Amino acid sequence: xxxxxxxxxxxxxxxxxxxxxxxxxxxxxxxxxxxxxxxxxxxxxxxxxxxxxxxxxxxxxxxxxxxxxxxxxxxxxxxxxxxxxxxxxxxxxxxxxxxxxxxxxxxxxxxxxxxxxxxxxxxxxxxxxxxxxxxxxxxxxxxxxxxxxxxxxxxxxxxxxxxxxxxxxxxxxxxxxxxxxxxxxxxxxxxxxxxxxxxxxxxxxxxxxxxxxxxxxxxxxxxxxxxxxxxxxxxxxxxxxxxxxxxxxxxxxxxxxxxxxxxxxxxxxxxxxxxxxxxxxxxxxxxxxxxxxxxxxxxxxxxxxxxxxxxxxxxxxxxxxxxxxxxxxxxxxxxxxxxxxxxxxxxxxxxxxxxxxxxxxxxxxxxxxxxxxxxxxxxxxxxxxxxxxxxxxxxxxxxxxxxxxxxxxxxxxxxxxxxxxxxxxxxxxxxxxxxxx
Amino acid sequence: xxxxxxxxxxxxxxxxxxxxxxxxxxxxxxxxxxxxxxxxxxxxxxxxxxxxxxxxxxxxxxxxxxxxxxxxxxxxxxxxxxxxxxxxxxxxxxxxxxxxxxxxxxxxxxxxxxxxxxxxxxxxxxxxxxxxxxxxxxxxxxxxxxxxxxxxxxxxxxxxxxxxxxxxxxxxxxxxxxxxxxxxxxxxxxxxx
Numbered sequence: 001x002x003x004x005x006x007x008x009x010x011x012x013x014x015x016x017x018x019x020x021x022x023x024x025x026x027x028x029x030x031x032x033x034x035x036x037x038x039x040x041x042x043x044x045x046x047x048x049x050x051x052x053x054x055x056x057x058x059x060x061x062x063x064x065x066x067x068x069x070x071x072x073x074x075x076x077x078x079x080x081x082x083x084x085x086x087x088x089x090x091x092x093x094x095x096x097x098x099x100x101x102x103x104x105x106x107x108x109x110x111x112x113x114x115x116x117x118x119x120x121x122x123x124x125x126x127x128x129x130x131x132x133x134x135x136x137x138x139x140x141x142x143x144x145x146x147x148x149x150x151x152x153x154x155x156x157x158x159x160x161x162x163x164x165x166x167x168x169x170x171x172x173x174x175x176x177x178x179x180x181x182x183x184x185x186x187x188x189x190x191x192x193x194x195x196x197x198x199x200x201x202x203x204x205x206x207x208x209x210x211x212x213x214x215x216x217x218x219x220x221x222x223x224x225x226x227x228x229x230x231x232x233x234x235x236x237x238x239x240x241x242x243x244x245x246x247x248x249x250x251x252x253x254x255x256x257x258x259x260x261x262x263x264x265x266x267x268x269x270x271x272x273x274x275x276x277x278x279x280x281x282x283x284x285x286x287x288x289x290x291x292x293x294x295x296x297x298x299x300x301x302x303x304x305x306x307x308x309x310x311x312x313x314x315x316x317x318x319x320x321x322x323x324x325x326x327x328x329x330x331x332x333x334x335x336x337x338x339x340x341x342x343x344x345x346x347x348x349x350x351x352x353x354x355x356x357x358x359x360x361x362x363x364x365x366x367x368x369x370x371x372x373x374x375x376x377x378x379x380x381x382x383x384x385x386x387x388x389x390x391x392x393x394x395x396x397x398x399x400x401x402x403x404x405x406x407x408x409x410x411x412x413x414x415x416x417x418x419x420x421x422x423x424x425x426x427x428x429x430x431x432x433x434x435x436x437x
Numbered sequence: 438x439x440x441x442x443x444x445x446x447x448x449x450x451x452x453x454x455x456x457x458x459x460x461x462x463x464x465x466x467x468x469x470x471x472x473x474x475x476x477x478x479x480x481x482x483x484x485x486x487x488x489x490x491x492x493x494x495x496x497x498x499x500x501x502x503x504x505x506x507x508x509x510x511x512x513x514x515x516x517x518x519x520x521x522x523x524x525x526x527x528x529x530x531x532x533x534x535x536x537x538x539x540x541x542x543x544x545x546x547x548x549x550x551x552x553x554x555x556x557x558x559x560x561x562x563x564x565x566x567x568x569x570x571x572x573x574x575x576x577x578x579x580x581x582x583x584x585x586x587x588x589x590x591x592x593x594x595x596x597x598x599x600x601x602x603x604x605x606x607x608x609x610x611x612x613x614x615x616x617x618x619x620x621x622x623x624x625x626x627x628x629x630x
Contacts, residue, residue, distance in 0.1 A: 292551065299548050302540065338500070 007261045009406045015256065016402035023395020030388040033381065038112025041382045042389075043102055043131050048368045049389035050095060051222065052245065052361050053397035055238075057092045059246030060085025061176045062210055062239070068179070068203035074275045076417035078250045083183055084404035085246065086176030091400050093169040095393060100165075102131025103158045120375025123312040124226050125149075134227040135161075148228050148305065156227060161220055168213045175206045183412060191414040214239035225371035229309045233294035237367075240290060244283040245360045249401075251276040251353040255346045257410060264346040277343025280333065280356060288330040291363075312370045317377030321366050329359040361390065446582035446630045447473075447602035448613055449589065450622035455481040458597035461620045462487035465601060468616060472605035476589070476598040498569045499562050506561025510554040511547075518544050586626045600628065 034042040064082035067075025107129050125141055127133035134149060134156040141149065149156075182199050189195075218238035223230065254276060258264055264273070298306045313322055333356055342348045369386070370377070411418065452458045455477060462475055466489040475484050485492070517535050536544050571577075583589050583600065592598050599622075601613055617625055 296548050296551065302542075338496075340496075 005409055008257045008410055011257055011261075012402045012406035016399045016406065019395045019402060020399035021395075023392050023397075023399055026388050026391030026395055027393070030385060030392050033385045033388060034110060037381050037385050038107070039109040040107040040112065041385050042110070043099070043106055044369075044372045045382070045386045045389035046393075047099060047102065047131060047221070048365060048386055049393045050099065051364045051368065052357075052390070053393050054092045054095070055242035055360075055364075056245050056249055056397065056401070057085050057088045058172060058210075058214075059242030059244070060249070061089065061172060061179075062207070062243050063246050063250070064179060065175070065203035065206045065210065068199045069207065071417075073417055073420060074272070074279070076411065076415050076420075077254060077272050077276075078247075079183075079412050079415065080408060080410060081250050081253045081401075081405055082246070083176075083180050084401055084407070085249070086172075087180050087404045088397065088400045089169070089173045089176045092397070093173065095397075096165065096169070099131070100162065103135045103161065105129040105136075106131060118316065118373065118376035120312065120316060123308040123374035124371055125228060126372075132156075132161075132224060132227075134224055145228055152227065156224055164216050164220055168217050171209055171213055175202055175209070178202050183408075186412065186414050187408065191416055211239070214242075222368060225368065226309055226312075228305050231294050231298065231306070231309070233290055233297070237287070237290050237294065240283075240287060241360060241363065244280075244287055245357060247276070247279050247283055248353040248356040248360070251280060252350050252357070253405065255350040255353075257405070259346065269346075270344045273346055273349055274340065274343045277337055277349050277352075280349075280353065281337035281343070284330060284333045284337065284356065287363075288334075291325075291329075308374070312374030313366060314375075316373075316375040317379070318366070318370050318375065321362065321377070325359065325363055325366055328355070329363055333359075444630050445603045445610065446628040447600050447605075447608075448610075448617055449583065449586055449598055449600045449626045449628050450617045450620060451588050451591075451624040451626075452597045452599070453595075453623055455484070455597055457621075458599060459483050459487045461599050461617075461622070464620060465599065465616075469607050470601050470605050472608075473599065473601040476583070476592040476600065478593055478595060478597075481597070494573065495566065495569055499565050502565025502569070503558045503562040506557035506559070507554045509561070510557035511550055514550040514553060515545060518546070582628050582630055585629055588624050588626060596623075603630075 030042070030045065060082040063078060064086055067078060067082070107127075125133045125139065125145060127136040127139055129138065130136040133139060134152070135158055139149075154160075179199060179202055182195060182202070186195055215235045218235040222238060223234050251273075254272070255264065258269070263269065295310060298310060312318065333352055336342050336348070336352055342352065365386070450461060452461060458475055458477060459481060462473070462484060465473055466487060471489065473488060475481070475488055477484065518537055538544075539546075539549075542549075583592075583598075588596070589598060599617075599620075601608065601617065607613070614625070
């Protein structure tokens with residue numbers, strides 16, 4: 001192993017150790033707060049916190065499959081971190097287990113009186129017992145809501161929910177570990193066209209399967225928190241958010257692992273960084289496109305079943321987060337990433353990528369949290385609980401991720417893309433030293 | 438040193454690889470020439486820097502074009518669909534306050550304006566990119582002195598050219614000719630004005 005490989009391994013393990021420590025502290029705070037804020041706040045926070053780390057792992061798998069099919073130099077760069085992310089999927093599945101309790105009367109474990117005196121409580125169906133209100137048989141709802149929920153009973157049933165989640169994880173883990181196992185074969189026996197074909201036979205159909213699975217999972221985990229509401233754009237926002245998060249993570253990992261060890265300013269690394277930055281720019285714009293079009297369609301149609309989703313997020317304090325998302329999730333990264341220099345410079349790009357990840361959490365918080373507190377953002381101990389749970393789950397996932405990253409090096413050494421160069425036709429990518437002086 | 442020939446546009450050197458052109462341009466820049474240009478059938482990496490040319494203004498122009506489009510669509514829709522009725526209504530043209538009551542929504546319904554703002558942003562950016570490129574490249578122009586040189590035809594297929602123009606302060610027909618000869622071009626031609 002070269003010095004660089006050893007150094008990268010050390011850096012990855014260092015990040016892993018730090019993240020585990022922070023994560024455990026967060027989780028301990030979160031569990032101790034369970035006795036203060038009650039199990040209702042705990043499980044609501046846990047679900048909110050779970051979506052981003054799980055999305056990073058799933059997004060890594062999606063990116064991995066896309067690059068196997070599409071090719072391109074960027075795929076050679078992101079392959080190792082994406083494989084590492086995909087290998088964390090079994091742990092992500094284990095992290096989901098407590099959430100199955102959300103289908104039982106989990107709020108009664110550690111009951112705490114919650115004042116639901118919000119004048120906007122009618123904006124969503126509220127359950128006093130369960131995380132997913134549709135699962136609660138003792139739901140107090142109005143007649144028109146009952147009609148809608150009864151019609152959805154066939155899909156939104158406890159057993160079917162469990163089958164879908166378990167099935168989704170089985171498929172994801174199968175595809176992720178399968179691709180990772182083939183990568184090990186490539187490492188030991190060398191690259192061959194038939195090996196590449198096997199990877200593509202998993203990845204091609206895998207992308208289709210993944211899209212269908214995300215359709216079900218986004219509906220189950222997140223959209224059904226507002227059981228009356230529905231949006232056909234939501235699965236796209238949910239699934240694409242994961243891919244955007246994974247791309248931001250890949251940019252950070254690329255820069256972090258090489259920082260100080262190799263020259264991030266040489267012409268090859270600048271081209272790679274520019275590719276990653278361009279992905280972030282394009283993905284940010286696409287996120288804005290799908291997020292805004294969902295809003296525009298619902299705003300235009302103005303239907304009673306659909307509009308409460310946005311009403312719940314446009315008053316009682318949530319409107320500030322809504323505007324902050326427009327500014328921070330779109331305008332700021334968009335304007336910064338428009339500059340070629342910002343995309344090519346490691347010290348700028350990693351900051352933008354971290355900022356995008358933070359905004360990803362803000363977006364997820366905005367999607368999930370108002371389902372429990374429609375039209376009323378109560379900042380207090382429950383917010384602390386949210387942040388503690390997020391720190392906990394995110395820290396532990398990042399720890400697992402970097403432990404996996406440390407295992408197999410920076411690049412897939414037998415990938416034939418090793419000998420190619422990132423291609424750019426734009427003329428001014430190279431700076432010619434002035435030979436006069 | 439005598440004054441440049443008024444009938445001369447410049448000297449044109451022909452090279453057969455992009456690298457040779459970049460090296461020649463580098464040498465010319467180091468020598469101190471400023472009014473010169475490179476011609477190649479495709480974008481050559483590093484040629485702009487080698488020629489000592491500033492970065493193109495296009496990104497800034499396109500960004501401004503996009504902003505103009507976005508703003509135009511916003512203003513157009515805001516003023517046509519209007520705000521609340523005012524006492525000035527009798528004095529403004531009818532198209533100006535063409536208020537549309539769409540299912541009782543506010544006249545100033547900015548979410549509905551966004552698709553048109555987006556479209557005009559793209560349209561104006563694309564127009565700026567196309568026409569700005571043509572203008573900055575010197576179009577419309579019917580003729581260029583370089584077309585007089587027979588070898589220059591291959592600039593659009595497989596040859597790379599460096600032209601040092603007669604208006605350069607350092608230009609001196611004999612010395613510049615000797616300098617360019619020294620760069621080992623395939624051919625070296627005088628370009629008539």
